Amino acid sequence: MQTLILIGAVLGLGLIGYVMGRARSLIIANNTVKNLHSLPSYYGAYVALWAGLPGLALLAAWLIIQPQIVEGLVMGGLPAALTADLSGAQRGLLLHDIVNLATGNISTRGNEPAIVAAAERYNDLRHFGFMLMTVAALAITISGLIVARAKITPTMRARNSVEKAINAILIVSSLIAVLTTLGIVLSLIFESIRFFAQVPFQDFLFGMDWSPQTALRADQVGSSGAFGAVPLFAGTLLITVIAMLVAAPIGLMSAIYMAEYADPRVRAVAKPMLEVLAGIPTVVYGFFAALTVAPFFRGFGESIGLDVSSESALAAGVVMGIMIIPFVSSLSDDVINAVPQSLRDGSYGLGATHSETIRNVVIPAALPGIVSALLLAVSRAIGETMIVVMAAGLSANLTINPLEAVTTVTVQIVTLLVGDQEFDSAKTLSAFALGLTLFVITLGLNVIALVVVRKYREKYD
Amino acid sequence: MTDAAMPPTGPPPGGVADIRRPTIAHAHLRRRYAAERRFKLYGLASIAVAGLVLLLLIGSIVSKGYSAFWQYYVQIDITFAAEELNPNGGQVEDTTVRSADYLKLVRDGLKHAFPDATKSRRDRRALYGLVSANSDVVLRNMVLDDPSIIGTTRNVWLKLSDDMDTFAKGNIKRNLPESDRRVSDQEIGWYDILASQDRITARFNIDLFRNGDSREPEEAGIYGALIGSILTLTVTLLVSFPIGVMTAVYLEEFAPKNRWTDLIEVNINNLAAVPSIVFGLLGLAVFLNFFGLPRSAPLVGGLVLALMTLPTIIITARSALKAVPPSIREAALGLGASPLQVVAHHVLPLAMPGVLTGTIIGMAQALGETAPLLMIGMVAFIVDVPQGFTDPATVLPVQIYIWADSPERAFVERTSAAIMILLGFLVLMNLVAVVLRRKFERRW
Numbered sequence: 001m002q003t004l005i006l007i008g009a010v011l012g013l014g015l016i017g018y019v020m021g022r023a024r025s026l027i028i029a030n031n032t033v034k035n036l037h038s039l040p041s042y043y044g045a046y047v048a049l050w051a052g053l054p055g056l057a058l059l060a061a062w063l064i065i066q067p068q069i070v071e072g073l074v075m076g077g078l079p080a081a082l083t084a085d086l087s088g089a090q091r092g093l094l095l096h097d098i099v100n101l102a103t104g105n106i107s108t109r110g111n112e113p114a115i116v117a118a119a120e121r122y123n124d125l126r127h128f129g130f131m132l133m134t135v136a137a138l139a140i141t142i143s144g145l146i147v148a149r150a151k152i153t154p155t156m157r158a159r160n161s162v163e164k165a166i167n168a169i170l171i172v173s174s175l176i177a178v179l180t181t182l183g184i185v186l187s188l189i190f191e192s193i194r195f196f197a198q199v200p201f202q203d204f205l206f207g208m209d210w211s212p213q214t215a216l217r218a219d220q221v222g223s224s225g226a227f228g229a230v231p232l233f234a235g236t237l238l239i240t241v242i243a244m245l246v247a248a249p250i251g252l253m254s255a256i257y258m259a260e261y262a263d264p265r266v267r268a269v270a271k272p273m274l275e276v277l278a279g280i281p282t283v284v285y286g287f288f289a290a291l292t293v294a295p296f297f298r299g300f301g302e303s304i305g306l307d308v309s310s311e312s313a314l315a316a317g318v319v320m321g322i323m324i325i326p327f328v329s330s331l332s333d334d335v336i337n338a339v340p341q342s343l344r345d346g347s348y349g350l351g352a353t354h355s356e357t358i359r360n361v362v363i364p365a366a367l368p369g370i371v372s373a374l375l376l377a378v379s380r381a382i383g384e385t386m387i388v389v390m391a392a393g394l395s396a397n398l399t400i401n402p403l404e405a406v407t408t409v410t411v412q413i414v415t416l417l418v419g420d421q422e423f424d425s426a427k428t429l430s431a432f433a434l435g436l437t438l439f440v441i442t443l444g445l446n447v448i449a450l451v452v453v454r455k456y457r458e459k460y461d
Numbered sequence: 462m463t464d465a466a467m468p469p470t471g472p473p474p475g476g477v478a479d480i481r482r483p484t485i486a487h488a489h490l491r492r493r494y495a496a497e498r499r500f501k502l503y504g505l506a507s508i509a510v511a512g513l514v515l516l517l518l519i520g521s522i523v524s525k526g527y528s529a530f531w532q533y534y535v536q537i538d539i540t541f542a543a544e545e546l547n548p549n550g551g552q553v554e555d556t557t558v559r560s561a562d563y564l565k566l567v568r569d570g571l572k573h574a575f576p577d578a579t580k581s582r583r584d585r586r587a588l589y590g591l592v593s594a595n596s597d598v599v600l601r602n603m604v605l606d607d608p609s610i611i612g613t614t615r616n617v618w619l620k621l622s623d624d625m626d627t628f629a630k631g632n633i634k635r636n637l638p639e640s641d642r643r644v645s646d647q648e649i650g651w652y653d654i655l656a657s658q659d660r661i662t663a664r665f666n667i668d669l670f671r672n673g674d675s676r677e678p679e680e681a682g683i684y685g686a687l688i689g690s691i692l693t694l695t696v697t698l699l700v701s702f703p704i705g706v707m708t709a710v711y712l713e714e715f716a717p718k719n720r721w722t723d724l725i726e727v728n729i730n731n732l733a734a735v736p737s738i739v740f741g742l743l744g745l746a747v748f749l750n751f752f753g754l755p756r757s758a759p760l761v762g763g764l765v766l767a768l769m770t771l772p773t774i775i776i777t778a779r780s781a782l783k784a785v786p787p788s789i790r791e792a793a794l795g796l797g798a799s800p801l802q803v804v805a806h807h808v809l810p811l812a813m814p815g816v817l818t819g820t821i822i823g824m825a826q827a828l829g830e831t832a833p834l835l836m837i838g839m840v841a842f843i844v845d846v847p848q849g850f851t852d853p854a855t856v857l858p859v860q861i862y863i864w865a866d867s868p869e870r871a872f873v874e875r876t877s878a879a880i881m882i883l884l885g886f887l888v889l890m891n892l893v894a895v896v897l898r899r900k901f902e903r904r905w
Contacts, residue, residue, distance in 0.1 A: 004850075067753045163801045170711035173704045177729045177775070180768045184739060187746030250507045257504025270508045277515050279887055281829025283858040284522070284880050287865050291873065292521045322514050329511075353493055355500035376734065383736020385832035390865060410738055410832070417745065417836050435742040439735065446734045 006134055007059060010141050014052030017145040021047030024152050038159035046158045049165050050148030055141035062133045070125045071095055074118050098122055188439055191432030198426040199227045204433055206230060210396035210407075212416060212427045227430050229437070231396035235406030239317040239388060240381040242402055246321025247381075248374055251328025258329070259336040260358055278326035286390030289319035294391055301403065309393070311405040316391040320384055324377045331376065335369030336362060340460045368456035372449035379445035383438060385410040409434050522884075526877025532666040532679060533629040534618040535592060535655055537570040539600060543612040546604060553608040561604075563597035567619070575651060587648055593620035593679045618662070623678040623871035625652060629661065632874065643870060669878060673844045674860065678871035681864070683879050685846045689759055689839070689854030690828060692847060696763020697770060697827050702820055704767075705774030706809075709816075712775075713782040714804050733772035740769045741836025749837060756838035757853040765833050770823035777819025781812040786905045814901035821894040825887050831858040857883045 022044030029035040036043070075095060094115075101119035152158070196204070207228015258270055294315035301308030308314070339362050347357040363370070393405030394415060416431040546561050547553050571588050578584045596619045603617070604610060620626070627633050628644045629652065639646050655661050672682025708729075716722040744765035748754045754761050785808050793803040809816075834840070839855050840863065847854035855863070857879065864876040 064752060159799065163799060166801060167711075167715065170707050170715060173707040174711045174716070174725055176704050177708065177732055177771060178725055180743070180771070181728050181732055183747050184735065184743045187743055187751075188739070191746060250510055253504045253507035254511055257501070257508055261501055261504055262508075266508075270512070273508075273512050273515060277511060279825065279829075279891060280518070281831065281858050281883065281887070283829070283831040283861050283865075284518075284884070287861065287876060287880060288518050288521065290865065291525070292517075322511075322518075325511050353497045355497045356493070358500070379734060380736075383738065385736070385738045386862070389832075389835075390862070410736070413738055413742070414832070414835055417742075418840055432742060432746070435739055439739050442734065442736055443731060446731055 002130065003059075003063065006137060007056070010052060010055040010059065010137060013055070013138075013141045013145060014048040017051035017148070018044035018048040020145070020149055021045070021152060024149055025154075025158075028152065029154050035154050037155055037157050038162075042158040042162050043152050043156075045162045046152070046156075047145060047148040049162065051141050051145035053165070054144050055137050058140055059133070059137050062129075062136070066126075066129045066133070070122065070129060073125055074098060074122045077121055078118055079114050102126075184439065188432055188436040191429050192436045195426060195429035195433045199430070203227060204229055204430075208398060210412070212412070212430050225426065227426065227433075229409070229434065231398040232407060232409045232412055232434070234398055234400070235313065235392070235396070236382055236408040236410075238313050238400060238402060238406055239320060239392065239408055240378060242314060242317025243320035243324055243381045244374070244378060246318050247324035247328050247377060250321075251325045251377070252332055252370065254325070255329040255332035255336060256358060256363075259333050260354065260362070274326040274329055277322070278330070280323075282323065282384060282386040283390070285319050285323050286386040286388075289315050289387055289391035293319050306403060308403045309405040311391065311393040312403050313392065313406045314402040316388050317402065319391065320381055320387050323384070323387065324381055327380060328373055328377045331373035332366070332370050335366045335373065338369070339365045343460070365458055365460075368453050368458075372453045375445050375449040375452070379442040379449075382445075383410065383442050385414060389414050409438050413438075522877045522880050526874055526879075526881050528630040528632065529669060529874040529878035530666055531663045532668070533621045533626045533661060533663050535621050535625075536616050536618050536660040536662070537567070537574060537592070538614055539566055539570040539617045540573075540614040541566065541600075541604060541611050542569075546611045553611060555605075558604050558608065559601070561601070563600040563604075566600055567592060567596045570617075574655075578647075578651070584647070587645060588651070590622055591625055591648065591651060593622050594677055595680050596620065618664075620679045621661075623869055626679060627871045627874075628652065629663075630874075632870070669875070673846050674842060674855070674863070675844060676842075678867075678869050678875060681872070681875060683857065683860060683882060685843060686855050686857045686860035686879075687882075688846050689843075690856040692759035692850055692854060693762040693766065693834075693856050694824055694828060696760055696850060697766040698820070698824060700764060700767035701770050701774055701823065705771050705820070705823075706778050706816060708771075709775050709778035709782060710804055710809065713779050714808065715800065729772050729775055733776065736832075737769060737830055738832040738836065740765050741833030743768070744833060744837045755851050755853075757841050757843070757855070758851045759847060759854045759856075760850040761837050762834050762839050762854075762856065763850075765837060766827040766830060769830065769833065770827045773823040773826060774816075774820055777822070778812070778816045781815025781819065782808060784815065784905070785811045811903070814897055818894045818898050821890050821897070825890040825894075828856075828890070829858055829883065829887060831862055834859050835862070857886075 022040045025040045025043035098118045102122040209226040209228045210231045211226045213225045298308045347361045388408045388411050397406050413431045578588050624643045669682045671684050673685030675681040748761045793807045861879045864872045
């Protein structure tokens with residue numbers, strides 16, 4: 001909260017700088033704008049940028065660096081006996097205890113004087129750091145303001161400087177997307193490397209047994225844990241196949257109908273309907289799958305003498321397919337509409353019926369686009385989380401029977417990472433290895449979809 | 462005049478064609494027309510299936526959830542016994558009032574209503590279970606509000622417990638065998654007696670809208686999650702809107718066409734297709750573990766969702782900018798505006814409706830997103846309403862997920878009600894987007 005006020009103060013100073021710079025430029029130009037190189041507002045913006053940008057940059061850097069320094073100082077200040085033979089994880093736990101104590105939460109080690117002292121030191125350092133940051137940020141902001149204001153002369157090219165700065169800001173913001181991808185890739189890879197240091201790569205990728213647990217004691221039963229991800233891949237594949245069996249025909253046929261047959265009245269109803277279907281949050285589909293569809297399949301199976309699990313892959317897959325229908329249909333709709341009318345007219349002219357034209361001319365022409373739409377839909381089904389978390393099972397079951405419960409990659413990521421975790425156990429890290437696999441597979445599918453369109457698209461104009 | 466418009470001339474007399482045409486060609490044509498009709502029917506059926514599923518989904522949620530908007534109350538005569546609340550007599554003391562045993566008052570009231578049901582411990586426990594476990598708090602607040610009721614007997618409306626409430630709403634059927642339902646025959650008997658005395662009534666369930674989460678279904682509300690959602694979306698909007706618009710402006714208006722900008726473009730398109738849970742992993746690894754931001758906080762949730770909605774905003778903003786005709790830019794340039802002035806004064810304001818539409822759609826997506834927030838700990842059980850961006854909080858869809866996981870039967874209707882509220886917000890946001898598009902969109 002205090003930090004927010006500080007940021008607000010820096011921004012406010014920037015605003016003051018704008019007003020001051022604008023006023024200053026008018027004064028030195030004797031209130032005649034044509035004496036100035038740029039419009040007065042650019043002088044204002046110039047001062048505002050000089051005041052605000054360094055201050056905000058300092059704040060950002062400080063907020064990132066300060067915790068590390070404070071933690072280092074606190075840990076360094078502890079009695080050597082406490083920290084001498086601690087592993088990295090134990091140091092983390094100790095620090096966690098100190099921070100908990102310092103922020104007034106319940107800590108398990110609140111009775112040790114060394115820890116209490118460290119907590120006080122932590123609070124003091126943080127407080128001191130904040131004071132220092134406030135002073136530094138305000139000083140740099142105000143001095144920037146004063147310097148920039150003093151630099152204003154009638155011939156100063158304020159507009160050019162401001163535009164250059166804004167251009168730089170635009171470039172930086174467009175790099176955020178790249179940074180995000182970089183962040184995803186790096187964080188997944190780093191944690192996965194730590195995981196593969198504990199579990200061999202091939203055991204993970206080709207192992208047939210998944211029971212992620214780490215033992216508290218070495219002699220515990222099942223202490224090793226098994227991280228063979230094949231059952232997860234199989235479960236994901238099973239549910240994805242079921243979803244595509246639902247989504248591909250329904251989505252494709254409704255796209256064809258909407259693009260080729262539907263009169264405006266049907267379109268006016270069907271298009272918003274599909275958009276609504278697309279806009280429903282996945283957690284709602286998950287609830288629907290778990291409470292309506294799964295019991296229905298179970299009851300139906302019972303009535304014809306089949307044993308259907310209450311967390312069957314069928315229920316999750318069918319509901320996921322429903323979720324993907326609008327995705328398939330809207331992408332295919334675009335592709336079908338892009339097929340030029342002259343192709344259809346040529347086919348009609350040869351005597352083909354409407355459906356023959358669609359099947360023999362329009363769909364082959366649109367095929368690359370349709371294939372890429374289906375690939376994107378598959379990638380979406382693989383990455384979908386909430387439906388399977390709520391409606392699919394938890395136990396890794398290597399089966400192709402859609403009536404049994406299977407688990408998926410995303411379900412395991414969620415179950416491994418929800419709740420408190422220790423960050424060096426193979427159990428937690430395996431979630432990142434699964435995430436990396438998921439990322440690579442979906443990225444691969446997207447790239448293939450892109451390549452399919454680029455390589456096989458027919459150009460008609 | 463063309464051939465097609467001429468009157469049919471009939472088959473030419475004699476020859477091979479005369480014999481073959483009616484039999485084979487007509488049958489073939491019939492088959493082709495039948496195939497045509499079938500194909501058309503498949504298309505219509507697909508759309509019908511999609512519509513039917515949508516109706517089924519909405520129908521099942523509304524039919525499960527509409528009853529959560531009211532709550533059954535039971536009227537009990539409660540004696541605010543002076544020996545319990547003010548044992549020393551004289552001035553009523555705040556501390557004794559606060560620490561008094563209100564549960565006993567509730568139990569006495571219930572025992573008074575059914576004197577014959579107090580023989581065994583099991584009976585008594587069942588009797589006490591008629592009303593909400595939170596009833597003592599209600600009584601305490603009554604006394605704190607008005608100490609003068611000490612020593613009197615009042616008719617107090619207390620909430621029925623979740624099971625009895627579910628029964629009263631007809632969601633637990635009487636004709637089930639007793640072992641299959643959560644409400645015993647004895648409890649139903651008490652309920653019938655109370656109902657015949659007009660001591661049962663249904664009221665609008667306002668607590669659903671003003672309480673945080675609770676383990677007791679009758680006390681659980683969505684207010685905390687709603688505030689959490691608002692805080693999270695505020696962060697998302699503040700981060701993703703400026704960055705998204707600036708990126709779109711740069712890529713569309715200023716960026717040179719080179720390998721770097723190609724890379725950024727491909728990157729953004731790929732980011733749009735990354736599964737949402739991967740963004741959760743990013744948030745966990747970078748924001749929580751690397752930067753040390755607090756767990757379960759709307760700040761972190763908002764940042765993660767901002768990164769997730771960024772591609773949506775960039776892509777729609779770019780298409781809105783692209784739709785502004787070049788003549789506008791050229792006219793402004795011709796009048797001496799600098800490139801930045803062209804964008805800031807003309808192109809961006811003209812593209813703003815489209816940009817805002819895209820932003821609202823992105824925000825609607827973010828509002829419904831659950832999976833990445835599970836990764837950063839927003840799935841915790843949080844009773845308090847969050848006060849700031851770093852308080853532990855949860856959001857509406859996660860609240861739905863938590864309730865959907867709860868075993869109590871009464872949470873089913875509350876989950877459905879929360880879904881209805883969430884869908885209501887989404888519909889509202891999309892309507893605003895549609896209206897914005899209709900009202901301000903310009904065709905050039």
